[in-house]
Amino acid sequence: MNDFIAARSQMALSLGFHIIYSCIGMVMPVFMAVAHYKYLKTNDVVYKNITQAWSKGVAIFFATGAVSGTMLSFELGLLWPGFMRHAGPIFGMPFSLEGVAFFIEAIALGFFLYGWKRFNKWFHWCTGVLVGVSGIISGILVVAANAWMNSPAGFDYVNGQYLNIDPIKAMFNDAWFPEALHMSIAAFAATGFAVAGIHALMIYRRQNITFHTKAFKIAIAFAAVAAILQPLSGDISAKDAAKRQPAKLAAMEALFKTQAHAPLVIGGVPDIATKEVKYGIELPGMLSFLVHDDVSKPVKGLDAIPVNEQPPVAITHYAFQIMVATGMAMMAIAILYFVALWKKRNWLFKKWFLQLFIIATPFGFIAVEAGWTVTEVGRQPWIMQGIMRTSEAVTPMPGIQYSFYLFTFIYFTLSLAVIFLLSRQIKMVPELYDK
Amino acid sequence: MLTVVILFLCFAIMLYFLLGGADFGAGIIELFTSNPNKNRTRRTMYQAIGPIWEANHMWLIIAVVILFVGFPDIYATLSIYLHIPILIMLMGIIARGTAFSFRNYDAIKGERTQNLYNHIFVYSSFVTPLFLGIIAGSAISGQINTTPTGFMQAYVYSWLNLFSIAVGLFTVTLCGFLAAIYLIGESTAEKDIKRFILKAKVLNILAFVCGGLVFLAAEIQNIHLAHWIFGNPISLTAVIAASISLVLLWITISKGKRFIARIFATFQVSMILLSVGYRHYPNLVIIKGGQNLSLLENHAPDKTIDTLGAALLIGSLFILPSLFYLYYSFKDRNREGH
Ligand code: HDD
Ligand code: HEM
Ligand code: HEM
Numbered sequence: 001m002n003d004f005i006a007a008r009s010q011m012a013l014s015l016g017f018h019i020i021y022s023c024i025g026m027v028m029p030v031f032m033a034v035a036h037y038k039y040l041k042t043n044d045v046v047y048k049n050i051t052q053a054w055s056k057g058v059a060i061f062f063a064t065g066a067v068s069g070t071m072l073s074f075e076l077g078l079l080w081p082g083f084m085r086h087a088g089p090i091f092g093m094p095f096s097l098e099g100v101a102f103f104i105e106a107i108a109l110g111f112f113l114y115g116w117k118r119f120n121k122w123f124h125w126c127t128g129v130l131v132g133v134s135g136i137i138s139g140i141l142v143v144a145a146n147a148w149m150n151s152p153a154g155f156d157y158v159n160g161q162y163l164n165i166d167p168i169k170a171m172f173n174d175a176w177f178p179e180a181l182h183m184s185i186a187a188f189a190a191t192g193f194a195v196a197g198i199h200a201l202m203i204y205r206r207q208n209i210t211f212h213t214k215a216f217k218i219a220i221a222f223a224a225v226a227a228i229l230q231p232l233s234g235d236i237s238a239k240d241a242a243k244r245q246p247a248k249l250a251a252m253e254a255l256f257k258t259q260a261h262a263p264l265v266i267g268g269v270p271d272i273a274t275k276e277v278k279y280g281i282e283l284p285g286m287l288s289f290l291v292h293d294d295v296s297k298p299v300k301g302l303d304a305i306p307v308n309e310q311p312p313v314a315i316t317h318y319a320f321q322i323m324v325a326t327g328m329a330m331m332a333i334a335i336l337y338f339v340a341l342w343k344k345r346n347w348l349f350k351k352w353f354l355q356l357f358i359i360a361t362p363f364g365f366i367a368v369e370a371g372w373t374v375t376e377v378g379r380q381p382w383i384m385q386g387i388m389r390t391s392e393a394v395t396p397m398p399g400i401q402y403s404f405y406l407f408t409f410i411y412f413t414l415s416l417a418v419i420f421l422l423s424r425q426i427k428m429v430p431e432l433y434d435k
Numbered sequence: 436m437l438t439v440v441i442l443f444l445c446f447a448i449m450l451y452f453l454l455g456g457a458d459f460g461a462g463i464i465e466l467f468t469s470n471p472n473k474n475r476t477r478r479t480m481y482q483a484i485g486p487i488w489e490a491n492h493m494w495l496i497i498a499v500v501i502l503f504v505g506f507p508d509i510y511a512t513l514s515i516y517l518h519i520p521i522l523i524m525l526m527g528i529i530a531r532g533t534a535f536s537f538r539n540y541d542a543i544k545g546e547r548t549q550n551l552y553n554h555i556f557v558y559s560s561f562v563t564p565l566f567l568g569i570i571a572g573s574a575i576s577g578q579i580n581t582t583p584t585g586f587m588q589a590y591v592y593s594w595l596n597l598f599s600i601a602v603g604l605f606t607v608t609l610c611g612f613l614a615a616i617y618l619i620g621e622s623t624a625e626k627d628i629k630r631f632i633l634k635a636k637v638l639n640i641l642a643f644v645c646g647g648l649v650f651l652a653a654e655i656q657n658i659h660l661a662h663w664i665f666g667n668p669i670s671l672t673a674v675i676a677a678s679i680s681l682v683l684l685w686i687t688i689s690k691g692k693r694f695i696a697r698i699f700a701t702f703q704v705s706m707i708l709l710s711v712g713y714r715h716y717p718n719l720v721i722i723k724g725g726q727n728l729s730l731l732e733n734h735a736p737d738k739t740i741d742t743l744g745a746a747l748l749i750g751s752l753f754i755l756p757s758l759f760y761l762y763y764s765f766k767d768r769n770r771e772g773h
Contacts, residue, residue, distance in 0.1 A: 059540050063537075068529070074514070086507070088507035089505070089739040102496065104754060106493050111761060167739050427542070
């Protein structure tokens with residue numbers, strides 16, 4: 001494995017790991033605050049139990065999220081010093097504000113986790129809400145940094161020099177809004193489906209039904225709304241990518257030729273050599289429609305892009321298909337849930353209905369990982385779209401593959417440890433909360 | 436604004452050392468606590484740092500962000516040439532943070548798993564400050580070689596040298612010492628207090644010895660540390676102040692004045708940082724051959740510095756009051772609310 005590939009793999013691994021914890025860190029406090037609120041309002045002790053059970057999970061996730069985030073802020077320099085030397089001062093604004101948001105989050109979390117029976121109950125509740133709010137704000141802010149890599153702004157690039165730097169303009173780059181919207185909704189959909197799925201499994205196994213049903217309802221309420229909004233915001237993202245990064249869009253769709261009436265390809269195996277997609281289903285004109293709201297307008301294909309500026313087509317295409325497929329599945333399940341609430345209350349305890357949610361447990365996170373793969377791999381070979389190549393940014397230090405193996409080992413062990421701990425939490429629910 | 440940003444950077448590094456350092460120190464103390472007392476130490480420590488360690492940890496992140504936004508050349512240079520020690524420090528941070536929360540939040544407190552967490556926790560508490568010290572020592576001692584002839588020269592000898600390691604050990608003992616002093620104030624049983632007082636004294640002596648080692652290593656490697664520090668009035672005053680507070684500290688500890696002891700300990704460590712920091716300022720990184728990376732010269736464009744400074748100022752309006760309230764609330768463990 002050469003150093004460049006190793007560095008990219010290590011970055012991808014670290015981010016792929018961190019993103020799971022950050023989604024949970026953004027969304028779980030919101031769920032907790034809802035359960036906590038219900039407890040304070042109704043005095044129903046089940047809600048208190050839910051809040052406390054969740055807060056233990058959150059503490060585990062938060063610590064893992066915090067340490068993996070710390071890794072990332074060093075890794076940007078360890079792996080991409082060439083990039084950070086120039087980019088740091090330009091896209092640093094969101095990171096410094098994010099630092100502030102994290103700080104507030106960490107303080108609020110200290111109050112919340114250790115504050116039971118210590119403070120006025122509404123003050124205590126507010127600290128929990130603050131954890132969620134600052135988590136979401138930090139997520140939105142850090143996405144601004146990533147959006148900037150997709151649509152660099154806030155400086156003039158003249159003869160290899162970065163002049164007239166304006167960090168505020170850089171932060172408010174064009175890609176920020178669509179990305180932040182899509183990412184925030186994704187966090188709710190992913191975490192919501194995962195939590196709902198776990199509680200559905202417990203209901204299915206007939207354990208602590210009241211506890212798990214109440215927990216399930218809170219999680220799915222957010223998840224279902226998010227899952228229905230997600231494809232809409234995905235459409236905004238796709239239109240935006242088409243405008244800004246035609247190469248990325250072409251790779252996502254495996255569109256080899258620039259054409260009018262461009263088809264939307266579902267599934268399929270792109271073949272780089274023959275420039276064809278095999279076994280896919282083509283919906284003629286649909287891609288033109290999605291991008292331009294007009295079936296007859298042309299869409300740029302990969303042939304319009306120099307070969308050395310094309311992203312890896314297959315990975316981007318598959319990742320995009322996976323995201324859309326899981327997204328559609330979640331939307332369908334969400335709609336079914338609303339139908340059940342409205343008309344078919346008895347479905348809620350039917351086996352097949354619960355099974356749907358159990359199967360969908362990982363869907364959201366699969367979509368999140370796939371979505372980031374689309375964004376990041378689809379931007380290649382650029383680290384800063386159109387300005388700096390990823391290969392120019394990599395560290396001169398040799399032997400990065402060893403550090404990659406090491407990180408793989410660490411993240412693998414940590415994931416196992418977290419799964420192990422969570423399963424123990426769930427196992428203890430009957431003992432802790434059953435009277 | 437540049438001054439504001441630099442002040443924040445120094446402030447963040449200092450606070451990370453004093454607060455985060457004490458958290459590491461707690462682990463170091465656990466490492467050197469005899470078995471029968473381990474559980475009690477652990478409980479005291481958990482009560483003391485449970486609610487605040489995440490917040491303490493944030494100073495490191497603030498410092499790193501200030502570095503990469505405001506001083507990208509410094510950040511990039513350190514990241515390239517000190518890649519290996521930074522990596523080891525990061526692993527220490529990961530292992531420590533996760534082991535600490537796992538051992539508190541594991542729903543089933545099994546003996547084998549708890550033992551495992553404890554082991555990871557204490558060893559990483561030792562390794563992390565060791566490497567933090569090594570990184571700091573290498574940055575300031577002119578060992579970084581930007582025109583190397585081979586891998587070892589570029590990426591290994593810059594930090595694997597007597598001086599850096601001595602600074603690392605010195606850092607470890609200082610962290611342990613700070614923690615012991617803080618823990619005296621957190622304990623309630625007379626027996627524990629006595630134990631921590633003893634530990635504080637031992638660690639203070641060790642810190643003194645390691646401080647001596649740093650000077651010795653400097654002499655061996657031809658780093659004119661003594662000349663640097665004693666050769667200018669401010670650093671000299673700081674060293675003298677540290678020595679005086681040392682004496683006062685021993686008296687107050689022996690008299691059991693916990694709060695004042697904390698102030699003296701904090702003061703003593705701050706003075707040590709000041710004496711080194713002042714002499715160095717504004718050069719954060721010294722490169723072999725005498726070239727410097729200076730906070731005053733190698734900074735980001737003014738506009739970036741201005742916005743960074745503004746963000747830090749506005750941010751601290753939110754952070755500092757809530758942080759004080761956090762410390763205040765958990766200082767008095769016996770207060771119970773609703
Ligand atoms: C629950 C997760 C989830 C779901 C169901 C979807 N996405 Fe997504 N998508 C993400 C989670 C995500 C993400 C992980 O959050 C990304 C990565 C970067 C970003 O901003 O969001 C993303 C990126 C992303 C991009 C790339 C944006 C860019 O690089 O600028 C596009 C075009 C879409 N999405 C489009 C869609 C469409 C058309 C969907 C229809 C169902 C969809 N996404 C469902
Ligand atoms: C603000 C957020 C982010 C920043 C600053 C960032 C930065 C980077 C950088 C510097 C690289 C290395 C260059 C490259 O290979 O593209 C990279 C690669 C990558 N990142 Fe991101 N990234 C961000 C968000 C994410 C997230 C959350 C994911 C989650 C899965 C992700 C997935 C990847 C992947 C898969 C690669 C490897 C691409 C490849 O190997 O071709 N990124 N990112
Ligand atoms: C788009 C991708 C990202 C999102 C949505 C995101 C979001 C978050 C969130 C919500 C947290 C809080 C942790 C928790 O509650 O578990 C967090 C932690 C953290 N993240 Fe990320 N992050 C992303 C990428 C990055 C990148 C690229 C960096 C580094 C440059 C980074 C640095 C950090 C740090 C230092 C922490 C720890 C803060 C703490 O102690 O609370 N994150 N992230």
